[in-house]
Amino acid sequence: xxxxxxxxxxxxxxxxxxxxxxxxxxxxxxxxxxxxxxxxxxxxxxxxxxxxxxxxxxxxxxxxxxxxxxxxxxxxxxxxxxxxxxxxxxxxxxxxxxxxxxxxxxxxxxxxxxxxxxxxxxxxxxxxxxxxxxxxxxxxxxxxxxxxxxxxxxxxxxxxxxxxxxxxxxxxxxxxxxxxxxxxxxxxxxxxxxxxxxxxxxxxxxxxxxxxxxxxxxxxxxxxxxxxxxxxx
Numbered sequence: 631x632x633x634x635x636x637x638x639x640x641x642x643x644x645x646x647x648x649x650x651x652x653x654x655x656x657x658x659x660x661x662x663x664x665x666x667x668x669x670x671x672x673x674x675x676x677x678x679x680x681x682x683x684x685x686x687x688x689x690x691x692x693x694x695x696x697x698x699x700x701x702x703x704x705x706x707x708x709x710x711x712x713x714x715x716x717x718x719x720x721x722x723x724x725x726x727x728x729x730x731x732x733x734x735x736x737x738x739x740x741x742x743x744x745x746x747x748x749x750x751x752x753x754x755x756x757x758x759x760x761x762x763x764x765x766x767x768x769x770x771x772x773x774x775x776x777x778x779x780x781x782x783x784x785x786x787x788x789x790x791x792x793x794x795x796x797x798x799x800x801x802x803x804x805x806x807x808x809x810x811x812x813x814x815x816x817x818x819x820x821x822x823x824x825x826x827x828x829x830x831x832x833x834x835x836x837x838x839x840x841x842x843x844x845x846x847x848x849x850x851x852x853x854x855x856x857x858x859x860x861x862x863x
């Protein structure tokens with residue numbers, strides 16, 4: 631309704647300065663069949679920016695059945711203990727898959743995990759980070775020395791370290807099958823850094839990829855800022 635009224639008013643007022651192009655672009659109006667022509671005429675610059683940002687960002691509504699699946703989901707952490715995903719209700723929850731690294735990697739496992747933990751410590755009350763290590767198919771783990779990673783991965787941290795995961799295929803872990811269902815994606819991209827951000831009431835999922843941890847700090851600050859007025863955090 632809000633976007634309809636904005637579009638209706640925009641047809642009367644021809645000045646782009648009086649059209650909330652940013653809001654319309656964020657509501658995916660730039661390339662929708664009903665709004666494409668109008669947006670191209672009045673909000674071309676904002677749509678260009680939106681398209682560039684969209685390369686590394688997707689927003690998905692979580693349907694009720696998938697929301698129920700999240701509440702029912704049981705995870706197993708790296709030490710073999712079970713935990714219910716429901717415990718993340720009320721938090722901005724970041725799902726972070728990381729490829730298992732072994733001896734000879736450019737970035738050591740301790741540095742990598744410390745960096746992720748520092749992201750969590752930036753938001754000590756409103757954010758939870760759930761990390762899933764997975765074996766990348768391009769690497770032969772039978773010939774690699776991974777003991778240091780295994781020891782560091784199971785060490786006590788303020789982030790949640792889950793058991794070794796499978797992201798794609800028939801044996802994919804339930805959390806990634808569910809993420810694929812929400813995104814309507816047959817497979818998840820395992821060749822770039824990816825973050826899945828679920829809002830506190832499990833109603834939306836954001837998919838960010840190709841982003842650094844510094845980028846994610848800014849993204850999470852914005853997510854929290856948008857939630858604060860409605861008292862969710």
